[in-house]
Amino acid sequence: MSESLTLDKPRSPRRPAARRNNFELYSWAFMRISGLALVILVLGHLFIMNILDGGVHRINFAFVAGRWSSPFWQFWDLAMLWLAQLHGGNGLRTIIDDYARKDTTRFWLKMLLYVAMAVILVLGTLVIFTFDPNITA
Amino acid sequence: MTAVAEPTNDTSQIPAPEGSVTITVKILRFNPEIDNEPHWESYDVPALPTDRVLNLLMNIKSYADGTLSFRRSCAHGICGSDAMQINGINRLACKVLVKDLLAKEGKQTTVTVAPIKGLPTMKDLYVDMEPFFEAFRAVKPYLIAYGNEPTGERYQSAADRERFDDTTKCILCACCTSSCPVYWADGSYFGPAAIVNAHRFIFDSRDEAAEERLDILNDTEGVWRCRTTFNCTDACPRGIQVTKAIQEVKRALLFKRT
Numbered sequence: 001m002s003e004s005l006t007l008d009k010p011r012s013p014r015r016p017a018a019r020r021n022n023f024e025l026y027s028w029a030f031m032r033i034s035g036l037a038l039v040i041l042v043l044g045h046l047f048i049m050n051i052l053d054g055g056v057h058r059i060n061f062a063f064v065a066g067r068w069s070s071p072f073w074q075f076w077d078l079a080m081l082w083l084a085q086l087h088g089g090n091g092l093r094t095i096i097d098d099y100a101r102k103d104t105t106r107f108w109l110k111m112l113l114y115v116a117m118a119v120i121l122v123l124g125t126l127v128i129f130t131f132d133p134n135i136t137a
Numbered sequence: 138m139t140a141v142a143e144p145t146n147d148t149s150q151i152p153a154p155e156g157s158v159t160i161t162v163k164i165l166r167f168n169p170e171i172d173n174e175p176h177w178e179s180y181d182v183p184a185l186p187t188d189r190v191l192n193l194l195m196n197i198k199s200y201a202d203g204t205l206s207f208r209r210s211c212a213h214g215i216c217g218s219d220a221m222q223i224n225g226i227n228r229l230a231c232k233v234l235v236k237d238l239l240a241k242e243g244k245q246t247t248v249t250v251a252p253i254k255g256l257p258t259m260k261d262l263y264v265d266m267e268p269f270f271e272a273f274r275a276v277k278p279y280l281i282a283y284g285n286e287p288t289g290e291r292y293q294s295a296a297d298r299e300r301f302d303d304t305t306k307c308i309l310c311a312c313c314t315s316s317c318p319v320y321w322a323d324g325s326y327f328g329p330a331a332i333v334n335a336h337r338f339i340f341d342s343r344d345e346a347a348e349e350r351l352d353i354l355n356d357t358e359g360v361w362r363c364r365t366t367f368n369c370t371d372a373c374p375r376g377i378q379v380t381k382a383i384q385e386v387k388r389a390l391l392f393k394r395t
Contacts, residue, residue: 015275018352024361025390094362098322 027090034087041080065133074128081124089117146180150200153183158246160184160235162193164205165251166261175258177249186236190223190248194230194262207262214374217310221262222251227312227372253315255324269311272327276335276353281346297342304337304382306375313369313379319362326362327354329369329379336382339389351390360386 050056067073092113100106153159159181167175180201182193191212198205210216212231219230224238230250240246256264282291307330314320314328335354339347354360360383369379 014271015358018356020352020355022355024357024359025355028361028387029391097357097362098319 031087031090034083037079038083038087041076041083045076045080065131068128068131069133078125078128081128082121085117085121085124089113146178146201148180148182148197148201151183151196152200154185157183157185158239160193160239160246160248162197163247163249164194164197164261165249166205167252167258168204168260175251184235186234186239188235189231190228190233190235190238190250191219191230193235193248194250205262206260215308217308217374220253220310220312220315220374222249222253224249227253227316229310229312229374232374253311255315255317255321256311264311264315266311268324269314269328269330270309272314272331273309273334276327276331276350277346278331278334278338280338280341280344281349282343283345291343293342300342301337301340303377304333304340306377307333307337308375309334310374312372312374313377316368316372318366318368319364323362325358327358327360329363329383332360332363332383332386333377333379336386339386347389351386354386355390360390363387 049059068077093110096106096109096113100109162180162182163177164180165175166172166178180197182196184193189212191209194205194207194209198207207219207221207230209219209231211218214229214232217229220227221230222228223230223233235248238246238248250262252258252262252264256266256269258264309330311330313333314330317326317329319326320328332354335350338344339350363380363383365380365384367380369383370377370381373379
């Protein structure tokens, strides 16, 4: 069936017409910009958490609570969460596009990826904004 | 299980001119009517340092095994028929000299020859080029101009011509596209060669369909899948700066400059 169709018009275009949307362009540009921002955010975060006075040994509940009482660190952590999730998620999306061999595998891997991204984004954002420093242990 | 020596092929009929050295040519053979998968065969071939790899293949075909199949046409690096993987790198067999492949003094030289990757191998060293040409046709690689036909030539300044000079050199040999890891993984990507030929018209001042082609290359399978690994630039036998051309198309899309 499909073979007779191919023989009928062997040179007809096999690609769908261009969709005229800029999604791939924006995701490409987003990768460059978020990558630069993440270099500063993540290295700064690692420096503060692991090296600056006492490093990792001073981190406890009170330390985190103290940091998150300031909107600046709340915003820092929020930006890091969202940029890292979207940057990593978009990177994985292109890897799935490259290496999945069947459309069904591609679809389900992407669904798994998007669900994981959504869960982590919602959960992380929720914790940053609803964090209660007076919680009883 | 005992080790079985690779079957040697009788190459005694190949004429050995004065000054020739015997080198081993390992060819990835595949006959779809007999073999389930490709296998390596070795041929000991006398070769002059000034021979090209194509000469070795011609000698094997003429004197040792007439069933060896490969494409070649002009044999002077113009037609782009004999692209193959020589020592793991995509090259035109007619442009690689034996003297550049010789091993160190006293060591046996082995040259491996395999078909280019990413396109279905049909027999031995030639592949089905149709997916490659399909991507090429999809970017509309011809002059599109609207309005009245000029009575004379379509004039262009030397500077305007210079803008896309590099990408006019393409001979469609598929060395670049079949060296691209993104193309290996997913053949629906347009591939470097198609983008190079789109670039040739996008940046041509006489052409009026740059927007159309940019729209095509802005799509899911277009330039944004390029990972700038520079395999294409390394592979191009014409020395086209392929990755640079792809980046220029990206820039035109980002800033809408052509």
